[in-house]
Amino acid sequence: MRLEIRGVRVAYDGHDVLTGVSLAVPTGGWLGLIGPNGSGKTTLLRAVCGLIRFDGEVRLDGEPADTSRRRQLARRVAYVPQRPVLPAAMTVTDYVLLGRTPYITLFGTESRHDRAVAAGVLARLELDELATRVLGSLSGGEAQRAVLGRALAQEAPLLLLDEPTAALDVGHGQHVLELVDELRAERGLTVVAAMHDLTLAGEFSDRLALLAAGRVIAEGTAREVLRERVLARHYGAELRIIEDGSGGIVVLPRHRPRPAIEGIDADAWRRGPADR
Amino acid sequence: MADQATPRRLSGRAGGPTPGLARARLGPWLLVGACLVLGGAALVSVLIGPADLSPGTVLSVLVSKLPLGYHSHVSALDSGIVWQIRAPRVVLGALVGATLAMAGASYQGVFQNPLADPYLLGVAAGAGLGATIAVAAAPGATSWVVDPVPLAAFAGALVAVALTYVLGRSGQRQRTTTSLILAGVAVGSFFTAIQTYTQQRNTPTLEQVYSWILGGLSTADWQEVGLVVPYVVVCGGILLACRRLLDVMAVGDEEADSLGVKAGRVRLLVVAASTLATAAVVAVSGLVGFVGIIVPHTVRLVVGPSYRRILPLSILGGAAFLILADLVARTVLSPAEVPLGVVTAFVGAPFFLVVLRQSRRAP
Secondary structure, eight states, X not given: OOEEEEEEEEEETTEEEEEEEEEEEOTTOEEXXXXXXXXXXXXXXXXXXXXXXXXXXXXXXXEEOOTTOHHHHHHHEEEEOSSOOOOTTSBHHHHHHGGGGGGSOTTOOOOHHHHHHHHHHHHHTTOGGGTTSBGGGOOHHHHHHHHHHHHHHTTOSEEEEESTTTTSOHHXXXXXHHXXXXXXXXXXXXXXXXXXXXXXXXXXXXXXXXXXTTEEEEEEOHHHHOOHHHHHHHHTOOEEEEEOSSSXXXXXXXXXXXXXXXXXTHHHHHHOGGGO | OOOTTSOOOOOOXXXXXXXXXXXXXXXXXXXXXXXXXXXXXXXXXXHOSSSOOOHHHHHHHHHHTSTTSOOOOOXXXXXXXXXXIIHHHHHHHHHHHHHHXXXXXXXXXXXXXXXXXXXXXXXXXXXXXXXXXXXXXOTTGGGSSSOHHXXXXXXXXXXXXXXXXXXXXXXXXOOOHHHHHHHHHHHHHHHXXXXXXXXXXXXXXXXXXXXXXXXXXXXXXXXXXXXXXXXXXXXXXXXXXXXXXXXXXXXXXXXXXXTTOXXXXXXXXXXXXXXXXHHHHHHHHOXXXXXXXXXXXXXXXXXXXXXXXXXXXXXXXXXXXHHHHHHHHHHTTTTSOOOHHHHHHHHHHXXXXXXXXXXXXXO
């Protein structure tokens, strides 16, 4: 699904959170949204899936998204929030089946087809072993897979992810992103993911958009967007950008050396026994 | 946002082609079992009473009311005791219990709050004020053709909840669950204050108001049953139809919205249906506490968090529970009656604590 965002503007309590954001992602593309806390990444994702009011236009495959028709929209856009609510006593299967809600009539219940789709998703995400476990008993990585499973059960061609790896260690985070990338290839999904980890964002996204203070500062490939001066200005951070020689870009925070403080012995400890 | 207090259940059953895919549905055996419990409770309750009637006599009267062409040879007096006194009381008890449990379960679902009960948004205070005003304004009204007390209670309950709903917006002009609950507390306190003031100004009617507030079914007759049935059936049908939506609401308003469900509208529908049914039963039974909290939680502890199981089983369980509670209320100090609300709490609280302690699930 082709996504076009045109001049989207969102205001909370009178001040602008997004000031005219325009972006486009072709079918099967992965756009990484980066930017400091409060830059509007989550707000943009929420606007695209119609959870908040906005001025401007969101087009899906060229047609304006009608946010008043929630069920229709939920069949086309799946949203994974940063901190999903996981009802502790609900089983993984029941949770994944919630993703079928847009296909179920208001007072109806799941059909055989809905259950087949959910079973397929469970198998694809290797969640069958966990199918009868309750959400409260899952580890962080397992829970993130369950949430992804619910989104996939929506069978929506556009997948919005808000910090999908925020709660995961480096291995589980990589596994989840690889999974999304595989599913994107298998199902032709279009992915928009807000990400904090700039190195991972550059690695997995086709293109990056840097947001700051509610506007797009830079948009392009990782090499074009991940630049020391731009990031330093908008993140208020000192960073080193290292190209690893095989096309990857590593973003490292820089620790400024400080003068030793008299009376504190930790400096010797930090240097290790070899230097003593 | 996993609940840390949840006991970890690591013995997940795996295997089979689509493991666990039928879990949220209500198995027929649970339903049949609950119906049997309800039938048994109703039968026991109709068999027992201060008039010393044999089981054969009671059954004979009941069978004669079925369209089978059978005529019982029981005296008109005994027949009247069974059919005009005991039977409507059992049926009304079932309706009241079913409604309070169903409304409690629904409120817990749409407010995501385990302490939610049918009186959360001011039904109790509104009904109490309505009843108090009616009693104070027309003390001898119980002998009127139409008793104004239930009507006033019904109206008061609806006014209180409507007021809560209108006022329950937060600063963002949104009705969040918290702002609704807080508005319910405020409206409830305000109505209770007026009710207490009215009562103090009319001390001769104190006892009548007090006995209404404590709740009971001693005035039950078929006319009251007929008044309540339409509300309970229609609202119960609406709430049962919402059972899957209540499961969706478990992920919160925003995620429910992103799944295509307008959470605010579902909440309004569920609150309206629950309130209407609760107001109707409160008007005839007074304020019976505890049923709306204890029955859904007991059911939840046994069958898990899905409202597709909780709602139907709460309806059946609430009916059975209240029938038995009313049996206790009218027999332990016979011929005097213990207030029904006292019995529900006295029997219900220990029972609930036992279930809570033995359960491995989080409520």
